Amino acid sequence: MxxxxxxxxxxxxxxxxxxxxxxxxxxxxxxxxxxxxxxxxxxxxRPFAVPSSSHxxxxxxxxxxxxxxxxxxxxxxxxxxxxxxxxxxxxxxxxxxxxxxxxxxxxxxxxxxxxxxxxxxxxxxxxxxxxxxxxxxxxxxxxxxxxxxxxxxxxxxxxxxxxxxxxxxxxxxxxxxxxxxxxxxxxxxxxxxxxxxxxxxxxxxxxxxxxxxxxxxxxxxxxxxxxxxxxxxxxxxxxxxxxxxxxxxxxxxxxxxxxxxxxxxxxxxxxxxGGPAQRAAGGRVHRAVRRATSRRIAARAVDTTPDPGAPLLRIEGLTVRYGNGENAGGGCVDVDLSIPRGQVLGLVGESGSGKTTVAAAIVGLMPAAARVVSGRILLGGVDVLGLGTDERRALLGRRIGLVPQEAQSALNPVHRIGHQIREAVLAHGDAPRARAEERARELLQMVGLPTERYRAYPHELSGGQRQRVVLAIALANEPDVLVADEPTSGLDILVQQEILDLLHDLRTRLHLTVLLVTHDLPVVTQAADRVAVMQAGRVVEQGDADAVLTDPQHPYTRKLMGSMPDMTEFEGAL
The missing domain is CATH 1.10.3720.10 (MetI-like)
Known part of the structure; x- marks a missing residue:
């Protein structure tokens, strides 16, 4: 009242x-x-009686x-x-x-x-x-x-x-x-x-x-x-x-x-x-039958026991364009990439080179103006671009996890972080609500956050903590492939190092295959097994990280390497 x-x-x-x-x-x-x-x-x-005290x-x-x-x-x-x-x-x-x-x-x-x-x-x-x-x-x-x-x-x-x-x-x-x-x-x-x-x-x-x-x-x-x-x-x-x-x-x-x-x-x-009343009102959705269907579709869509020697994720001749007809442009052209099981591929290039387009095509979140002109994206030997809507959705989260850019905007500001991790678990799992909450707390601990932060809102966390939360969400259903789009963007150097150490630890413990999209060459130097360099929508060079970064063959790669500051003189002084 x-x-x-x-x-x-x-x-x-x-x-x-x-x-x-x-x-x-x-x-x-x-x-x-x-x-x-x-x-x-x-x-x-009587008809047409004039107003009076009675009427x-x-x-x-x-x-x-x-x-x-x-x-x-x-x-x-x-x-x-x-x-x-x-x-x-x-x-x-x-x-x-x-x-x-x-x-x-x-x-x-x-x-x-x-x-x-x-x-x-x-x-x-x-x-x-x-x-x-x-x-x-x-x-x-x-x-x-x-x-x-x-x-x-x-x-x-x-x-x-x-x-x-x-x-x-x-x-x-x-x-x-x-x-x-x-x-x-x-x-x-x-x-x-x-x-x-x-x-x-x-x-x-x-x-x-x-x-x-x-x-x-x-x-x-x-x-x-x-x-x-x-x-x-x-x-x-x-x-x-x-x-x-x-x-x-x-x-x-x-x-x-x-x-x-x-x-x-x-x-x-x-x-x-338009004021405080604009709080999201949650509602329960009964999904038990849908989850079971999702698991069956995922099992049918992708062979879970592919050849151990074959790349887990392979991209062949992928061309994505924005717009139609003569106005079509941007995106990527004839991209060929492969990521062996358990390895990290660093996809690098300047802004607008097409690397984010490749990542978006893998997870099926391309903008409305984008269209796949040609190519295949093979996960475990099956072309995910040829799957139906339900089959593609069944893979997301379960076989492919995404760490999006800007953890601040990737989290719903009006939901507690624990609830957001829990709903990622419930997106595919058939566990009861209590088990999903327990799993969410386990994921918080896995990414180095105390379980007491379960009921925190995104604005109550630091940038590095929010990045750990989106990592927990991406790992909620134990995916085979993790697509990390600029996971250290906007973080200070010490927090970047913490996130990279966490990624390395999770990759080792969970046997993850990672596509690391970044424009930060020091990140690739530290985290990637293989490197692919993109320029103007095309992959101009790729190979083992040590070979590409120490002896680049393409002029654009050499230009990128040359843009890195040389700290040798400062290290000698220290």
Whole structure:
């Protein structure tokens, strides 16, 4: 109660007025039988009776008490408004989420449908549909929903596209989490707060549209809404007498007051949604059957007992381009790489050389504009590019782990780190929740963090500690291959050394095969068994680390080596 009171006091005067108007109108609709002085369908006085102490708003042409009709009119007006707004919000949210998250052909198809709906004029569209469907409350709800869902879908899709590309969502997808889990756990909580103010504002528009449709003859005469009161008053010559003052003005004023109230209340909700209320609300997803299916798919997709002498990961002729036609460019061209089991391949090159594109192609997280033109990525002898969506997802996290750039953004800021490690375990495992939590604590210890940090939030950790957390997430399901994209980027030299020592220790203990993507040659010198150098999307040199780094053959490699500072003079002085 104290928090509620404090929240109320923090609102602006206009927001309080708007909320007060909405609550008052809702109360009038709920308690109409007790507030109305007469039965709205009963003749209680002479036709066109002027206002008096017995009938404060006079009577219509039949003798119905207009105040009673007005009070009961709140019910159909608000009922249609709320129902149509909720229906439009549900449809718009479903379309926006699906289009924004699925992208590709689904996004194109749904957005073209939205464009068509938005291009149609609202009033003629509602009139045509209303005439075809016939007058009534159901028709009004359907027509109003049809007019309102498209703008919501477009706005929500834009937000979903943004949230979908955040690093912590990409990291979860790299663990092989199903689309339904990512949507319900991360996407919906992040964008759901935008739906509430849209819903409130949609009620305002729906009430106004209901009045317009009723006035045009598409309302239900048996449920006298405020719009129907205006329609009946117009049809029965209220404007030819003084009756318009008490028959037309009051319902028109209440429609205007309703629109104002919901507009002011919607603004308050919109401001609140952008503040502390934007905390992700988790939800449980039942995944036991899906996990078992995922394991079976992974077992079918990749032979778990390949030739021990063969490279575990091999890339053959991989070409990835951004864009289409003459505008296509960037990415990588005809890349050939191989990583023997248990070794570390350092993929180096300047920014824009294509090394991150290669890593993204391996884990299946390429940007929407990227497309694989040719080539194969063989894991255990099976081309992962040729696998179906479910088979590819089953590999992520279980056979391939990802350590993304920027650990700060790779972690969801509103979830505790222990919960994020636990959900990585649950993405593929069938262990009960308690066992998953125990495994998460084991992983924290494995990467050198105390288990007391289980309930810490990402902002409570240092940069090196956050990097250890993303390592724990990547190792949650004991993958065979670890793709580490700039794992020491942004860390000071001492913390970099700690992370490299940790990677070396984990590689030895867990027999990991590692693709280390970096532009930092000292990191490669210390951590890699083999080195591949990329320039302008192509691999220009590769081989054993000692050979490439001590006796580079390609001019670009020699240039890279020459850019390293020579510390020999300083070492001699020390």
């Amino acid at each position: 104290t928090r509620l009171l404090a929240g109320w006091r923090s609102l602006s005067v206009t927001s309080r007025i708007g909320i007060g108007i909405v609550l008052t109108l809702c109360a009038v609709a709920i308690f109409a039988p007790w507030l109305a002085p007469h039965d709205p369908g009963e003749r209680v006085t 404060l708003l006079g009577a219509d042409d039949v003798g119905h008490d207009l105040l009673s009709v007005l009070v009961f009119g709140a019910r159909p007006s608000l009922l249609v408004g709320f129902t149509a707004a909720i229906a439009a919000t549900v449809v718009g949210m479903t379309v926006g989420l699906t289009a924004g998250y699925m992208r590709g052909a689904v996004d194109t198809l749904l957005m073209r449908l939205v464009d068509v709906v938005l291009s149609l004029p609202v009033v003629p569209l509602t009139l045509v549909v209303g005439v075809l469907a016939g007058p009534g409350l159901v028709t009004q709800i359907f027509v109003i929903s049809l007019a309102l869902w498209a703008p919501m879908a477009r706005e929500l899709r834009a937000q979903v596209l943004s949230v979908r590309e955040r690093d912590h969502v990409q990291a979860l997808r790299a663990m092989g989490a199903r689309n339904s889990y990512v949507l319900t756990r991360h996407i919906v909580p992040a964008v759901g707060v935008l739906v509430v103010p849209q819903l409130v504002l949609a009620v305002k528009t729906a009430v106004l549209l209901e009045a317009s449709l009723a006035f045009l003859g598409l309302g239900d005469i048996t449920s006298m809404s405020w719009g129907m009161m205006l329609s009946v008053a117009n049809a029965r010559s209220a404007f030819l007498t003084d009756a318009w003052l008490w028959w037309v003005v009051p319902p028109g004023a209440l429609i205007g007051l309703t629109v104002l109230g919901f507009a002011l209340a919607g603004g308050a909700v919109e401001r609140a949604a």
